Amino acid sequence: MLAINSAQRGTITAKFPFYDDEAADLLAKLLASKTDASKTQIFQILTQINNTQRQMIKTPYKIKYKKDLMIDLMNGLSGDYRDIILALMETPTKYDTLQLVKAINGTSINESVLIEILCLRTSMELSAIKNEYQIILGNKLETDIATRINGDLKDILLIVIQKPIIAINDNSSTDVEKIKQEVKKILGEKKKIDKTAMKIIIGSLPTYQLNILIIEYATIAGRQIEQDIEVCFYTLLFE
Numbered sequence: 001m002l003a004i005n006s007a008q009r010g011t012i013t014a015k016f017p018f019y020d021d022e023a024a025d026l027l028a029k030l031l032a033s034k035t036d037a038s039k040t041q042i043f044q045i046l047t048q049i050n051n052t053q054r055q056m057i058k059t060p061y062k063i064k065y066k067k068d069l070m071i072d073l074m075n076g077l078s079g080d081y082r083d084i085i086l087a088l089m090e091t092p093t094k095y096d097t098l099q100l101v102k103a104i105n106g107t108s109i110n111e112s113v114l115i116e117i118l119c120l121r122t123s124m125e126l127s128a129i130k131n132e133y134q135i136i137l138g139n140k141l142e143t144d145i146a147t148r149i150n151g152d153l154k155d156i157l158l159i160v161i162q163k164p165i166i167a168i169n170d171n172s173s174t175d176v177e178k179i180k181q182e183v184k185k186i187l188g189e190k191k192k193i194d195k196t197a198m199k200i201i202i203g204s205l206p207t208y209q210l211n212i213l214i215i216e217y218a219t220i221a222g223r224q225i226e227q228d229i230e231v232c233f234y235t236l237l238f239e
Contacts, residue, residue: 014050023049024061027069031076039081042073046088054089093125097132104144105137111153114145119156123163123206130161152199152233159203176212183217186228195232202229 023045030038030045046054061069073085087095096117103110103117121129133141145157182205185197205213217225 014053015048018049018053018056020053020056021060021064023053023057024064024069027057028061028065028072031072034076039077042077042085043081046085051088051092055091058089093128093132096121096125097129097136100129100133100141101136104148109149111149114149114153114157118160126161126163155199156203159200163204163206176216179209179212180216180220182213183220186217187221193228193232198228198232 026045027042030042058069061067061072070086070089073089074082077085090098099113100117103113117129118126130141133139133144137144142158142161145154145161149157182201186194186201188194188197201213202210214225217228221228
């Protein structure tokens with residue numbers, strides 16, 4: 001059905017040439033055979049193409065076989081192997097969202113997963129994750145964080161996920177003087193750390209501005225910002 005060429009190459013290396021209908025046929029054949037060798041081949045097929053190409057396979061599979069590839073993979077595989085294959089077949093946004101659903105709604109809150117996903121994604125990625133979360137659960141991510149998480153972690157995560165959307169390459173508007181003023185807000189007039197200001201500023205700045213904040217903080221305070229973060233949020237970091 002569709003073929004893609006090297007002109008469409010992204011940051012993740014894709015397989016060229018690639019034909020989604022041929023891949024769909026091969027996966028259908030391997031799933032039907034149900035042998036250990038076929039499972040190995042399924043893994044090889046899916047790890048030799050990038051995520052965009054994996055998503056492309058789903059449509060011809062649905063059209064030709066009248067079945068959902070994800071459901072067939074779920075039913076045809078088992079154990080950790082199945083979990084790995086299903087994770088490979090999700091879009092990055094869907095995968096992140098499913099991990100958040102488990103982290104927030106499990107028997108205990110998985111703080112490490114929350115921090116890793118929400119604090120390392122761009123504002124555009126976070127916007128997509130919030131939309132997907134609401135589609136899956138019918139709840140807003142912000143609401144679940146506010147009601148199920150406490151203390152400093154809740155405050156920081158709520159600030160992080162409410163960042164205004166900024167394009168990934170929009171790094172031309174950094175105002176160094178403004179960053180310096182933000183550092184002074186954190187330090188306070190008497191060089192006493194303002195914990196609330198630190199949470200708001202660190203949580204709301206995009207990554208490229210945080211890099212400048214780290215440099216300016218060291219210059220103005222005479223110490224690394226990490227030292228003051230440990231002082232302010234010792235419980236959050238080490239418990």
